[in-house]
Amino acid sequence: MKALEQGDLAAAAACFSAVLALDPVAPRALYGNAELARRRGDSREAFSLAIAALSGDPTHVGLHQLARALVKELGGETGSSEAARALLLKHPSVANVARLYCIHARQNGGAEVMYDGLLAAMGAAPDDDALRLLAAQELIRAGLPRAAKGVVGPLLAARPDDRAALIAAGDAALALKDDEGTVAYLGPALADESGPADNRRRIMLAAALKRLDRLDAAEAALAPVLAQADAPALAHEQAGHLARARGDTAAAIGHFEAAVGAEPASVRLRMLLMRGLRDVGRRAEAAAVVDAILADDPNVADAHLQRGEFALASKNYERAREAFECASRLAPADARPWQRLAHLAGLTAGAHAALEIMARGIAQARGPELLLAQSDLQFRRGLDAEAETSLRAAESIEPDAAAVRIMRIKRAIATGEHERARIMTAALPADSQRQRTVRHDLEGVLAEAQWRFDPAAAAYAAAAACDARSSSLQESLGRCVLMGLDPRRARRHFASARDLNRVTILGRGGSLNPSQSRYGALVNDAWCDGEALAMAQQAAGAEDIGPLLDAVRSLPHYTLAAIALLIRLRHAGRLNPKPDTEREGEANRRIPRLIHQYWDTRLVPDDVVDLMGSWAALNPAWHYRRLDRNEAQEYLRAHFPPNAARAFRRLRVAAQQADLVRLGVLLREGGVYADADDRCLADLSQLTARASLVLRQEHLGSLANNFIATAPGHPVVAAAFELAVESILRGDADSIWLSTGPGLMSRAVATYLAAERERLDEIGRDLLVLTPWQMRRFTAPACQASYKASAKSWLNQEFNARAS
16 A cells, blocks of 8 residues: 555555455455556446455445545446445445445436335345435435335334434425425424524424414424524525514514525525515615625526516616516526516507517427416407417426416316316315415306305405415405405405505505405495395395395395396306297397497507407408597487586596497497407307397406497496486496496396396396306407506506506
């Protein structure tokens, strides 16, 4: 060995040969020969000699160091797999031998080969607990946590309180993302001992407990780590997440600041702090954090993305575009910058520009996210065939991805494939809080789509129990509770929703008052008349429809009673279309082939022109007319008593102008009226062939007025027109939805049906009330359009003070 150390390789070789002539398995001589082979550049020979030497001296530290270095040098070219396995089986209880085998096996055969060898070693030394624990650790490291769990199982069965076995099982559960298992094993393992060596596991235990909504236990698990003078950043980060889960945003931000203090160079932690500041409305401080990150490193795509979000919120669209484009250049495979660029294009240039950007992104981004976003936008634009193609493309990339499955379920609900949606929802995993939230939410969406508001409310409540910070779940709950005729409870849910979403609402100039929303206005209308509410509740609880008819007759002004009647008729199957062969044929047509639309100005945005053009394009045999504000004013003046034109002149919101003029034109001429943001999907001749009035029932159970097909002079349209004029001239403070929109149409139809019970027989023949999925064959309502981000939108005019 001295000659080797002096670099005299020939003398060293002669010495080693002499020793091996006397003892062919002399470990030191084999070690020397291995080192000689390595120095000659024959690493494979060196590794074979090192393995042979270890067979005789398995604890030789120098040999292990040499063998590991050779494995690292050779990668998967070491060979000698059988020799390495034989060494393990000869000395299964020598920890370094087992570790060397695992390193070698991972590079020369993979994790499964390593697993087979470890099983054989454990078979050779069945009582060696240390080998079993080492095998579990190596299997976890190799990505085989299930195998590791099986290896450590017999240990736990024999000694369930063994700390080392509990930790090994807990580490396997962590790798499997098994929160229940993590808590079951790491909880007792870490209960009595603490120290820096356990920090990571305690933090992971706290995270698992948080996901299980066991916040007190999570804080207790984290406390020993936070009590350390130099608590790691990860502990403060997890404490911040716990504080946020409790709604203590100030404490959350404090912990995120401490995490950044522990690791000031961490972009991830600084971005986390930024989001905390942003979410409580401290936007200037949040923006300063982003600016500081980009000052340190201008190539952080996430920071550019967030800079774009701040610019978008302040309606600085040019700066937002620059930031999103920068993020897309830095991270072209990330779908998020492309999605935000497309969203911005949709706001400023329309859906065509948004879809063009998505197409660019799809060519570069990984995963199904952009295809899903494209499918969603296409569906919202009424491009149903294209939307299906995009969704199938996403399914071909990652069919089991949660987002892909969720979109397929929602699309099935929207198109009336409810049994398919139910089966797919039931098949979703429900192992984590997040998964349970999603599943319950979809159960609620499906039930609500069928106007089954009690089970929908129960499903949304179960989802909200899993995610107490979701404003959308609170709003969904409020909606269903309201339609269950409990406006007081609904108001509480709407108030919670607005409080949870307070930063966004206040940022756009809105009000936290739950009354200042579309559903809040309906709550007020339902709540303000206690006697009417009590009568409607009692009537809705009766088995027979008679009390509801009586309630509507007695309360023609009460929208909730009207909707309750329409829902009862739907559930009873009374609204289903019925065959009527006697009225087939063009000679029996009562709805004339006229299509009417309204846009208040002569100049129409391009994306709206595309939608409006679909009606004439798919109905070439029909006469098409679009009125603007001046033409509508003149039409009402020429054909109706002066009150109609006077009422129209009072209206300042284009949507309400459209509400009034549609009723006037349809009352006088009949035909079809379609909102400017609706797309026609098919020829309307079949839809309008037999009935004298065709409407769509929307998600609340109310009757939409975006599409109305009617014979001229229909009594429902006449009543609605008269009520709208009276409401406008009285100066009623009701929302547009209630005074001239779907609320009005629901009251008019319900009152008409309740006036004479025999009129119920007209439903399904003379009066068609279609479901959203039945109507979708002919028209896509409320399509995405850029004007909806501006003050042109009636919702923005009524409820969002800062719409521009």
